[in-house]
Amino acid sequence: MRAVAHRPTPPPAWQPRTDPAPLLPDAEPHRLLGTDAMAGADPELLLSLYDRLVLGRRFNTQATALTKQGRLAVYPSSTGQEACQVAAALALERRDWLFPSYRDTLAAVTRGMDPVRVLTLLRGDWHTGYDPYEHRVAPLSTPLATQLPHAVGLAHAARLxxxxxxxxxxxxxxxxxxxxxxxxxxxxAVWRAPVVFLVQNNGFAISVPLAKQTAAPSLAHKAVGYGMPGRLVDGNDAPAVHQVVSEALARARSGGGPTLIEAVTYRIEAHTNADDAxxxxxxxxxxxxxxxxxxxxLERELTGRGLLDEDRRRSAADAAEAMAAELRERMNADPVLDPMDLFAHVYAEKTGQLREQSELLRAELTAEGETR
Known part of the structure; x- marks a missing residue:
């Protein structure tokens, strides 16, 4: 049998289009608190982060209490991982867009939104209780990860x-x-869209630990397979999260493309009030x-640097309590809802199916009113 001459493989289309080494995340999560790098930190930013964290913690405890009182149908608390949402939201410019999941109510509040409107979905009043364009915050997404392609689409369109x-x-x-x-x-990655992905790794997908979801060294390592940088950060280190997100936003804004950030944190509370952790x-x-x-x-860092005293602690706590009191009062008022609004903001022009459904509901409401 005649031996077949060896033929070299075709041009190496299989090879990486970019050098993977610069895309790899650090071996350990990036930290600032307690390191020498904190010497150059902006005191105003640190105090702003502190005030927002204290307010965010009170927001979480108050919203959780509202579920027990029947004022919210469900609440996915972010207690313990507030730094991820607060620091990331503060890194955005006003012209930028935030695409939150259902647990990211605090990020929306930090963005300047009315807390009652942010909680409207979880109260069950509306699919979205606010105008996304007003604060450039997309609707809270309850289906897992569906907000991510939307973010890419918006970012790609903005670049075009x-x-x-x-x-x-x-x-x-x-x-x-x-x-x-x-x-x-x-x-x-293919479009080099100006978008930043922030994964809040809080340890569990409801009851499933991360080790049963992936065998990757970290979630940040997944970035390499797509051709974008991966960053790993301590999600409970607010200044570090702000720095890493700010750097990724600047990179995207300058045309450098997307970044995947994994913030390592922990879900202190249960998945929602309906879960037994x-x-x-x-x-x-x-x-x-x-x-x-x-x-x-953050308190430890600020106190050690002489930036936080009892007066400042009390001021932050009082502001958080005032927010909680207003939230309680407004959430205890029953909203006036029109069931026909279900069809008002689905499409610019109603489809035939929506018209049929709306007329059916209108007839049922009329009949119900006549029988009372």
């Missing part, structure tokens, strides 16, 4: 139009197991993370 806009898309570790996550990152995790694990609380970490 020449608008100086960056989209920041927030997602949890559970969302990285969805196909939308893959599609969004792939499109973003004691069935899948032990209290000693939770207690360890309580000691790594983002507010305590």
């Amino acid at each position: 139009k020449g608008d100086d806009v960056v989209a920041l898309a927030l997602v949890g570790d559970g969302g990285t197991s969805e196909g939308d996550f893959h599609e969004a990152l792939n499109f973003a 004691t069935r899948y995790r032990e209290e000693p694990e939770v207690e360890l993370w309580r000691r790594h609380d983002p507010i305590l970490l």
Whole structure:
């Protein structure tokens, strides 16, 4: 049998289009608190982060209480991971867009939105209780990761139009197991869209720990497969999150393309008020993370630098309590709702199916009114 001459492979289309080494995240999460790098930190930014974290913690506890009082149908608390949302939202410019998940109510509030309007979806009144264009905050997304392709689409369109806009898309570790996550990152990298993906890795997708979702060294490592940088940051270190997100936003704005950031944090509370977290995790694990609380970490830094005294602590706490009191009062008032509004903001022009459904509901409401 005659031997077949070896033929070299065709031009190496399989090879990486970019050098993967610069895309790899650091071996350990990036930190600032307690390091020498804090010497050059902006005191005003640090105090603003502190005030927002204190307000955010009170927002979480108040919203959780409202679920127990029947004023909210459900609430996914972000207690313990407030630094991810506060620091990321503060890094945005007013012209930028935020694409939140259902747990990112605090990011929307930090963006300047009315807390009652932010909670409208979770109250069950409207699909979205606010005008997304007013604050450039997309609707809270309850389906996992569906907001990510939307963020890429907006960012890509902005770039095509020449608008100086960056989209920041927030997602949890559970969302990285969805196909939308893959599609969004792939499109973003190919198009070099000005979008930043921030994964809040809080340890669990409801009851599923991260180790049962992925075998990757970290979620940030997934960035390399798409051709974008991956960054790993301590999600409870507010200044570090702000720095990493700000750098990624600047990179995207200058035409450098997308970045995937993994913020390592922890979900102190249950997945929602309907979840029993004691069935899948032990209290000693939770207690360890309580000691790594983002507010305590920042308080320690600010106190050590002489930036935080009792008056400033009291001022932040009083402002947070005033917010909570107003939120309670307004949420205790029953809203006046028109069921026909269900069809008002679905399409610019109603489809035939929507018209049929709306007329059916109108007839049922009329009949119900006549029988009372």
